[in-house]
Amino acid sequence: MSRTIFAANWKMHKTAADTAAFLDAFLPKVAALPQHVEIIIAPPFLSVPSAWPALRNTRVRLGAQTMHWELEGAFTGEISAPMLREFGVSHVILGHSERRAHANETDETVRLKVRTALEQGITPIVAVGETQDQRKAGITQEHVVGQTRAALHQLSTGDLGRVILAYEPIWAIGTGQNCAPEEAQRVMAAIRGCLEGLNETPILYGGSMNAQNVAGYVAQPDINGGLVGGASLDPEGFANLIASATT
Numbered sequence: 001m002s003r004t005i006f007a008a009n010w011k012m013h014k015t016a017a018d019t020a021a022f023l024d025a026f027l028p029k030v031a032a033l034p035q036h037v038e039i040i041i042a043p044p045f046l047s048v049p050s051a052w053p054a055l056r057n058t059r060v061r062l063g064a065q066t067m068h069w070e071l072e073g074a075f076t077g078e079i080s081a082p083m084l085r086e087f088g089v090s091h092v093i094l095g096h097s098e099r100r101a102h103a104n105e106t107d108e109t110v111r112l113k114v115r116t117a118l119e120q121g122i123t124p125i126v127a128v129g130e131t132q133d134q135r136k137a138g139i140t141q142e143h144v145v146g147q148t149r150a151a152l153h154q155l156s157t158g159d160l161g162r163v164i165l166a167y168e169p170i171w172a173i174g175t176g177q178n179c180a181p182e183e184a185q186r187v188m189a190a191i192r193g194c195l196e197g198l199n200e201t202p203i204l205y206g207g208s209m210n211a212q213n214v215a216g217y218v219a220q221p222d223i224n225g226g227l228v229g230g231a232s233l234d235p236e237g238f239a240n241l242i243a244s245a246t247t
């Protein structure tokens with residue numbers, strides 16, 4: 001059975017108390033899902049310490065939404081991989097389009113972060129995606145393949161096998177305008193085909209995924225789950241989304 005992964009990107013939502021309440025409601029709902037289903041919750045940094053004890057001895061893994069590529073130093077406001085690991089973080093989202101747009105995450109810094117995450121034993125979830133203008137100009141595949149190659153530049157085959165990719169068309173994020181599963185599949189097949197070693201790499205779709213449309217995505221051969229924003233904020237809704245895709 002191939003891996004099926006659902007990662008929640010909470011962005012700047014949920015205090016530590018909100019996170020604890022979410023997990024109280026969510027964990028019992030996903031406990032009995034099939035074992036091949038992997039679930040990751042990426043809360044804001046300050047909610048990570050409250051999520052960590054709640055997730056211990058559960059099937060749900062803890063993620064972060066970014067990190068710095070250096071292990072320590074004069075980087076005001078930044079968080080390092082060892083700091084994340086100390087609080088049980090096993091996954092980190094890198095290159096999200098909101099970080100690329102608002103926090104200067106570039107192909108080069110994403111590449112540095114991917115390397116550091118792997119060296120530090122944290123699984124990177126590398127996000128790539130095109131704008132509506134790039135899509136209209138017919139350069140979607142060229143753009144996302146370029147972002148993927150840049151992020152994974154010179155990684156060994158072994159390291160490629162430890163990465164998770166996420167295709168997130170920017171025009172579909174938070175808009176309710178999801179990308180048709182067949183269109184996403186075409187792009188994701190191009191991503192998978194762009195590097196030797198990506199055959200087994202999970203590739204997630206992200207962009208207005210919900211419980212109604214998720215089955216159409218996971219039915220595609222190159223879509224191994226979802227990176228979910230808005231629809232991951234409600235415990236019952238997110239558990240239903242995952243169940244709709246996997247049972």
Ligand code: PEP
Nearest residue numbers: 173174206207208229230
């Ligand atoms: C995201 O930001 O990663 C995302 C997929 O958001 P949404 O599900 O809200 O479109």
